[in-house]
Amino acid sequence: MTKKVAAKKVAKKVSPKKLDSKQQTIESLIELIRITSTVVPNDVFKTIEAAAKNEVKNTTADYAMGIIKQNIDLAKYKSQPLCQDTGTVIFYIYHPPGFHQTPFKELIKKSVTLATKKGYLRQNSVNSLTGENAGTNLGEGHPSIHFYEHKSKEVEVKLVLKGGGCENVSAQYSLPDTGLSAGRDLDGVRKVIIDAIHKAQGKGCGPGALGVCIGGDRADSAYYAKKQLLRKLDDKNPHKDLAALEKDIVETCNKLGIGPMGFGGKTTLLSCKATHANRVPASFFVSISYMCWAFRRQGVVLNKNFAIKKWLY
Amino acid sequence: MKKLNYPFSPEAVRELKVGDMVLITGKLFTGRDAVHKYIHDGNKPPVDLKNQIIYHCGPVTMKDKNGKWTVTAAGPTTSIREEPYQWEVIRDYGIVGVIGKGGMGQKTLDACKEHGCVYFHAIGGAAQVLAEKIKSVDGLYLEEFGLPEAIWELSVEEFPVVVTMDAHGNSLHKEVEASSKEILKTVM
Numbered sequence: 001m002t003k004k005v006a007a008k009k010v011a012k013k014v015s016p017k018k019l020d021s022k023q024q025t026i027e028s029l030i031e032l033i034r035i036t037s038t039v040v041p042n043d044v045f046k047t048i049e050a051a052a053k054n055e056v057k058n059t060t061a062d063y064a065m066g067i068i069k070q071n072i073d074l075a076k077y078k079s080q081p082l083c084q085d086t087g088t089v090i091f092y093i094y095h096p097p098g099f100h101q102t103p104f105k106e107l108i109k110k111s112v113t114l115a116t117k118k119g120y121l122r123q124n125s126v127n128s129l130t131g132e133n134a135g136t137n138l139g140e141g142h143p144s145i146h147f148y149e150h151k152s153k154e155v156e157v158k159l160v161l162k163g164g165g166c167e168n169v170s171a172q173y174s175l176p177d178t179g180l181s182a183g184r185d186l187d188g189v190r191k192v193i194i195d196a197i198h199k200a201q202g203k204g205c206g207p208g209a210l211g212v213c214i215g216g217d218r219a220d221s222a223y224y225a226k227k228q229l230l231r232k233l234d235d236k237n238p239h240k241d242l243a244a245l246e247k248d249i250v251e252t253c254n255k256l257g258i259g260p261m262g263f264g265g266k267t268t269l270l271s272c273k274a275t276h277a278n279r280v281p282a283s284f285f286v287s288i289s290y291m292c293w294a295f296r297r298q299g300v301v302l303n304k305n306f307a308i309k310k311w312l313y
Numbered sequence: 314m315k316k317l318n319y320p321f322s323p324e325a326v327r328e329l330k331v332g333d334m335v336l337i338t339g340k341l342f343t344g345r346d347a348v349h350k351y352i353h354d355g356n357k358p359p360v361d362l363k364n365q366i367i368y369h370c371g372p373v374t375m376k377d378k379n380g381k382w383t384v385t386a387a388g389p390t391t392s393i394r395e396e397p398y399q400w401e402v403i404r405d406y407g408i409v410g411v412i413g414k415g416g417m418g419q420k421t422l423d424a425c426k427e428h429g430c431v432y433f434h435a436i437g438g439a440a441q442v443l444a445e446k447i448k449s450v451d452g453l454y455l456e457e458f459g460l461p462e463a464i465w466e467l468s469v470e471e472f473p474v475v476v477t478m479d480a481h482g483n484s485l486h487k488e489v490e491a492s493s494k495e496i497l498k499t500v501m
Contacts, residue, residue: 060475063334064436067473071439084373084386084440119385122373133459165391165414165437180501191501198497201490203391203415205437252500256493261437262416263475264489294438 022107025306029111029157030118032308033089036159036298037081037120040072041313043232044209044270044295048072051207051260051267061265068260068293082294083205086121087161089143092230092299094156101147108145112137121161158230158299158312166208166292169200172222175284184284186245189214190252196288197253197269202262205292209233209271210249213287216277225287228273229297232313237274246272260293270295316471317410321364323429326409329476331483335433336471340451341368341412345390347462348455349398352406359454360464362406366433369395369413371461372444382450384467388440389414392432400424416477416486425480432478434485446472 040048052065075082091108095101113136115121123135125142137143150156173192175184180195182188193212200206211228213221237243249272259265270293279285299312317325319339329335342360344367352358373386392399392413399417402408403424410430411417414437425431435443452466477485 060332060334063473063475067436067439067442071436071442074441074445078441080441080444081373081386082440083438084371084388085390119373119375122386163438168391194497194501198493201415201486201493202437203393205414255500256496258489258493261414261434261475262486262489263434263477264485264492292438 021306025104025107025302026111026114028300028302028306028308029108030115030120032157032159032298032300033111033115034079034118034120035311036161036296037086037115038079039076039298040082040295041232041297043234043313044297045072047233047270048207048293051270054266055260056266059265060263061259061267064260064263064265065267081120081122082296083163083292084122085163085165086124087163087296088167089121089137090160090162090226091143091145092158092160092227093145093147094150094152094158095147096151096153096155097149099149099155105145108143109138112143154309155302155306156299156312157302159297160226160229161296162226163205163292163294166204166290169196169204170225170290171196171199171288172218173286173288175286186241189286190245190248192286193249193272193288194252194256196290197258198256200290201258202260204290205294206258206262207260207267207270207293209291209295210269210273211289211291212249212272212274214274214276215279216285216287217279217283218285220277221285221287222289224275224277226289228275229289229291229295230299231273233271242274242276246274249274321366321409323364323409323480326431327429327480329431330479330481331476331485331488333476335474335476337366337410337412337433337474338470338472339468341366341467341469341472343368343370343372343463343465343467345369345371345462346394347458348464349395349402351455351458352402353398358406358464360452360466362402362408364407364409366410366412367402367408368435368467369411372465373440374450374460374465382453384444384447384450384465386440387444387447388438389435389443391415392417396421403428403430412474416484422478422482422484425478426482429480431476431480433474434477435472435474443472446470
């Protein structure tokens with residue numbers, strides 16, 4: 001696994017000493033964007049490698065997984081985007097008490113604009129009313145930025161780039177669902193998730209990875225489902241029922257035979273990560289966030305000078 | 314592994330069948346939403362598409378200081394958006410291949426059978442591997458649609474694709490959808 005080596009090597013080049021903290025923050029954020037766009041995290045790479053080995057040799061599924069692996073190597077080597085659709089840019093920032101969010105937000109925007117100029121992000125943000133593309137990736141609601149206060153004195157920045165193909169096959173269900181005979185229980189939840197995967201076929205650039213939220217209102221449910229994509233693929237859910245559901249979904253969906261790109265094959269899903277949120281008695285939403293194989297997620301811990309201290313994935 | 318070399322023809326693509334892994338060498342023209350809509354609205358395409366292949370792709374392109382274009386990322390985009398238009402382009406302008414991702418519907422499948430055309434599935438997300446196969450940029454048309462939406466004339470070498478809809482009425486997408494639906498019934 002050379003990814004971390006590459007990331008660390010570049011991170012070392014950044015010298016915190018003579019730069020003021022704003023400039024240093026921008027450099028660190030651009031580096032985070034570069035690595036996120038061009039290198040899949042270790043946990044994802046391992047899962048893809050295992051899936052590739054599992055396909056029957058000389059099938060179209062095997063062929064697709066081979067090209068996927070080649071693409072991962074080449075994107076890292078050339079430091080160019082894994083996929084031309086560099087997606088919705090979503091930041092999650094964890095900071096100590098007293099941290100100033102507004103100036104940090106401005107630095108994020110600057111970094112996104114610069115990273116777009118450097119070609120780590122495609123000019124990918126379009127005004128939904130006018131169709132105008134400013135070419136900067138900035139605009140109403142974009143990039144998406146979420147702040148959280150935590151106890152640590154350090155600032156952590158996580159980034160997800162979510163492409164359009166997989167976002168388009170993501171789904172939200174309302175239980176009960178008569179057509180699927182899905183009731184308001186875990187079995188009903190299971191049914192709608194499997195249905196979403198069947199509907200997606202190969203269109204989300206599978207094999208995919210899921211984030212799921214059971215419950216919440218429509219907005220929070222979708223938000224928490226997507227936030228599950230921050231979990232490492234090889235972690236284990238501490239909640240017994242959710243852990244069992246996650247395992248069941250992956251095993252069951254991989255029996256469907258949809259396979260990489262929908263060509264038919266053994267791996268339809270790489271992983272499923274689920275959480276839950278309280279609901280009102282009248283509502284029961286299940287939200288499914290589908291991530292393509294080009295799973296772009298990375299994170300950094302910044303030191304007190306805002307240089308990159310540690311990579312999180 | 315099969316090979317398809319330029320110049321292309323309906324006879325050559327009729328030899329291909331669903332499941333074939335093919336390396337394409339020769340010329341491709343990109344064309345996505347804006348181009349298909351433009352042709353559908355009655356405008357004549359600015360290039361002769363007879364016996365050519367259309368690639369559903371909005372590439373990332375860079376111009377060097379000498380004005381020369383290179384393609385730095387070029388994966389396929391979702392094809393189903395062109396379903397209302399593709400059959401007409403096949404019928405009226407004689408294209409013999411469509412490259413994209415996710416597959417297309419019955420209208421396109423019928424047009425493929427009638428006129429001799431196949432749908433090639435490129436690997437979604439593999440923007441770097443596919444850009445590497447592009448050896449030169451030979452033309453740029455309808456630039457006014459914006460660079461990702463324009464028609465790019467590209468020379469490719471051993472561009473890797475899988476036939477998922479052939480000229481004999483077969484569709485891998487239909488087959489996988491149906492077989493997975495049968496399994497779905499047993500696991501629900």
